[in-house]
Amino acid sequence: MEVEVFRDVRRDKGDRMKTVYGPVPSWRLGKSLGIDLISSEKVCSFDCIYCQLGEKDEKTVKRRKFVETQKIKSDLLDALDVVKNVDIITFSGMGEPTLASNLKEVIETVREISDLPLAILTNSSLLHTRDVQNALNRVEKVIAKLDAPNEDLLQQINRPHPTISFLQILKGITEFRRRYDGELELQMMFTDENKQHARELARLAAKIKPERVDINTPLRPSPTKPLSKSEIKEITEIFDEKRLNTISVYESNKIKVETIDYKETKRRRP
């Protein structure tokens, strides 16, 4: 099991660093420096039953600018001055990062100031739109959520905005896979609600052909109880039968990190 060890190395910068946090010891990404495009309260198109950020503050599919690109740029420059040995920069934070209408602009800005690879964690709800696909085409790794193999389970687990449907999500991921040259990972959160549906999810994954499937269960503080090691092992074996490359949260290694700001990191990764 992953153990997160933080030591706060924040300097006296008041609120200046708030859009950049971590590094986070990620079981999928190594030492990941986070960029939060939402940044204040949680804003998401889903309200997942296991969400570590708590109950929804705002559920929306309307894209808008939450934080100025220049603010993110100066926060990142400050962070890169002090954090060393980071493996990747990841767009993730207080909600769904593709809701940020300046996502593409921010990606281009980050490219100008850092050679680190970029990743994004998305809940896949806006992947069917061309603007989001075009933005995500510019990062090396897209980690796209797929927890449900049908509409009923999507409603039960992810509790999406009323305009979002399972078929729209599936179409978005499939279409994006065809257009995208980078590494596509599917992230699947398994709980009691969907553990009996691993076979259907493995079939869908085999059709989508991601580079990897991340088999997860809520080990961090969450309203939903995690599955046991043996339950996750059984699920992983189902995916192995389909010859899918998998990683499970229980297989990950311990990583030590020193964060820029422990409080801000913990707010996004409790």
Ligand code: SF4
């Ligand atoms: S998609 Fe992520 S941020 Fe949004 S509700 Fe689900 S777990 Fe929370």
